[in-house]
Amino acid sequence: MKFPYGISDFHALITEEFYYCDRTDRIPLLEDTGKYLLFIRPRRFGKSLLLSMLRNYYDVARKDEFEALFGHLKIGRDPTPLQNRHFILQWDFSCVDPTGTIKDIRQALFDHVNSCIKEFIVNYKSFLSEPVEVNENNAVSSLRSLISSIRQTAHPLYLLIDEYDNFANEVMTGIRDEQDAYKALVHEKGPLKTLFKSVKSAAGEGGIDRVFITGVSPVVMSDITSGFNIAKNIYLLPEFNDLCGFDESEVTELIEKIAQDSEAEVKNTAEAIGLMRTYYNGFTFSPESEQRIYNPTLTIYFAEHLSRYGKYPRKMLDANLATDEAKLEYAAQLPRGRQMLLNITRETEPLTITDISDRFGVRDILTDNSRDYAFLASFLYYFGVLTISSVRFDGKLALRIPNLVMRGLYVDRIQRMLLPEPDDRDEGKYAAESLYTKGNIEPLCRFVEQRYFQVFHNPDYKWANELTVKTAFLTLLYNDILYIMDSERETGRGYADLTMIVRPDMRRFEILDILIEFKYVKLGDAGVTGEKAKKLTAEELRSIPAMISQMETARDQVKKYGDSLEKKHGDLKLRRYAVVSLGFERIWWKEVGH
Numbered sequence: 001m002k003f004p005y006g007i008s009d010f011h012a013l014i015t016e017e018f019y020y021c022d023r024t025d026r027i028p029l030l031e032d033t034g035k036y037l038l039f040i041r042p043r044r045f046g047k048s049l050l051l052s053m054l055r056n057y058y059d060v061a062r063k064d065e066f067e068a069l070f071g072h073l074k075i076g077r078d079p080t081p082l083q084n085r086h087f088i089l090q091w092d093f094s095c096v097d098p099t100g101t102i103k104d105i106r107q108a109l110f111d112h113v114n115s116c117i118k119e120f121i122v123n124y125k126s127f128l129s130e131p132v133e134v135n136e137n138n139a140v141s142s143l144r145s146l147i148s149s150i151r152q153t154a155h156p157l158y159l160l161i162d163e164y165d166n167f168a169n170e171v172m173t174g175i176r177d178e179q180d181a182y183k184a185l186v187h188e189k190g191p192l193k194t195l196f197k198s199v200k201s202a203a204g205e206g207g208i209d210r211v212f213i214t215g216v217s218p219v220v221m222s223d224i225t226s227g228f229n230i231a232k233n234i235y236l237l238p239e240f241n242d243l244c245g246f247d248e249s250e251v252t253e254l255i256e257k258i259a260q261d262s263e264a265e266v267k268n269t270a271e272a273i274g275l276m277r278t279y280y281n282g283f284t285f286s287p288e289s290e291q292r293i294y295n296p297t298l299t300i301y302f303a304e305h306l307s308r309y310g311k312y313p314r315k316m317l318d319a320n321l322a323t324d325e326a327k328l329e330y331a332a333q334l335p336r337g338r339q340m341l342l343n344i345t346r347e348t349e350p351l352t353i354t355d356i357s358d359r360f361g362v363r364d365i366l367t368d369n370s371r372d373y374a375f376l377a378s379f380l381y382y383f384g385v386l387t388i389s390s391v392r393f394d395g396k397l398a399l400r401i402p403n404l405v406m407r408g409l410y411v412d413r414i415q416r417m418l419l420p421e422p423d424d425r426d427e428g429k430y431a432a433e434s435l436y437t438k439g440n441i442e443p444l445c446r447f448v449e450q451r452y453f454q455v456f457h458n459p460d461y462k463w464a465n466e467l468t469v470k471t472a473f474l475t476l477l478y479n480d481i482l483y484i485m486d487s488e489r490e491t492g493r494g495y496a497d498l499t500m501i502v503r504p505d506m507r508r509f510e511i512l513d514i515l516i517e518f519k520y521v522k523l524g525d526a527g528v529t530g531e532k533a534k535k536l537t538a539e540e541l542r543s544i545p546a547m548i549s550q551m552e553t554a555r556d557q558v559k560k561y562g563d564s565l566e567k568k569h570g571d572l573k574l575r576r577y578a579v580v581s582l583g584f585e586r587i588w589w590k591e592v593g594h
Contacts, residue, residue, distance in 0.1 A: 026243055090159075096112050196224050199228060352399070441516075526544050526583075
């Protein structure tokens with residue numbers, strides 16, 4: 001099998017016989033939904049390939065290739081009347097340099113639009129009877145000339161716009177000195193708003209028949225407001241939840257096909273599918289859908305490695321998606337962002353909001369007024385580091401981290417947030433290694449006492465609690481190369497606080513499976529002050545009634561959960577630990593036997 005990693009050219013993908021997950025059956029539905037559509041998904045989620053598929057389907061110049069490109073696909077058996085009837089004009093705003101003065105950006109934008117119009121003239125020169133005048137200094141004028149020429153033909157125009165919000169994304173992820181330029185770009189007479197107003201005008205006059213726009217967030221569409229207020233937002237509609245991405249059945253079919261066709265031996269397809277489900281599944285984009293979607297880039301990354309080598313990738317997170325951490329870094333810089341990141345990792349209390357915000361612009365992003373949980377949650381939803389978990393009994397939306405690779409991004413960001421010094425992070429890593437290689441939890445507990453507890457006295461973390469202690473251990477222990485890391489893993493009738501189950505392909509190494517149960521005792525419940533707690537001897541700490549009670553509860557739970565895990569897996573080298581924190585001052589730990 002040939003896997004199209006990084007390939008978004010539908011024509012090349014089909015003619016060169018790469019694997020393709022067929023989404024052509026959605027074409028009739030898209031046509032019926034509206035003429036001017038806005039579709040939003042996180043980066044690296046297959047949006048460009050979707051546009052390329054639409055381009056090849058509607059392009060009048062590729063009519064003779066329809067059978068070769070689509071004959072074996074779902075739409076090939078029952079094409080719509082609009083098949084190969086349109087001229088195609090496509091813009092990709094990721095090609096526009098977003099830096100420099102507003103004059104520089106305006107020219108870069110116009111240069112891109114003009115180059116696309118020039119390409120259009122070459123592609124359709126046999127169809128055009130009237131010349132198109134390209135104005136190098138004003139792409140809006142060039143577009144008007146193009147529309148006038150098209151009106152003299154029998155074919156309508158389909159405009160495809162990819163990464164329409166590219167510049168706004170640069171502003172949101174740290175290019176602070178470009179804020180004024182962006183505002184100038186989208187104001188009433190700004191070049192981006194003017195360009196979209198021209199598209200809207202041409203659509204209203206019949207010069208542009210259809211428009212399909214893709215991006216990551218609704219920010220630009222909000223900022224240009226009346227510039228293009230005819231676009232129908234389809235990104236929350238349940239029928240398009242899986243327009244990009246793989247569903248469970250498609251991943252299962254793919255792995256089974258690899259097992260049949262690959263020269264490399266795939267030993268356990270069920271195990272491979274289970275691993276992919278844990279690491280990659282979990283995206284839901286519509287509140288009205290319960291369907292979980294796999295990230296397509298990660299799916300192809302995993303499948304290609306499995307097909308070629310017969311084993312799983314060592315790193316389950318593709319490096320091309322690791323840059324999504326920048327969104328978490330942005331969130332951490334906002335007034336309530338740090339606490340929100342800590343709260344998101346608490347799966348027992350999902351983040352809830354009334355609804356996904358679909359109208360916020362860069363002005364909102366750059367002011368403190370809108371940086372509440374609803375805004376931050378919506379921001380992270382659009383960038384794919386949060387997803388819809390469920391609609392609650394009260395109508396609110398519950399959001400969660402989609403899967404294990406995204407959880408890894410959170411853990412890394414939180415660790416850097418709480419331990420900004422590299423030396424501290426290295427010391428924490430060595431303490432964690434002592435636990436999962438030797439079964440010695442003492443260095444880890446000492447490190448949390450001496451480093452993390454100092455951080456939690458910072459006013460920025462005034463809402464920290466027992467779940468924050470668990471998060472501190474998670475950030476130090478997280479290792480998705482060796483382990484399937486899980487927080488609040490269901491074990492029998494309860495939930496274990498933290499489990500580290502060695503990945504099936506890593507059991508050849510001398511490392512331990514780990515299970516930890518955490519408990520927390522408030523200073524007031526223990527009858528001590530923070531200063532007194534710091535001075536307690538180990539024996540005095542272990543004699544406090546509240547600590548004894550919580551330790552007994554933790555020991556009972558970790559024994560029960562451990563028995564359940566060993567019954568389920570059978571081949572574990574499981575070490576079990578009970579950890580009780582006295583405020584953010586002291587820790588008492590015990591290894592619990594069978």
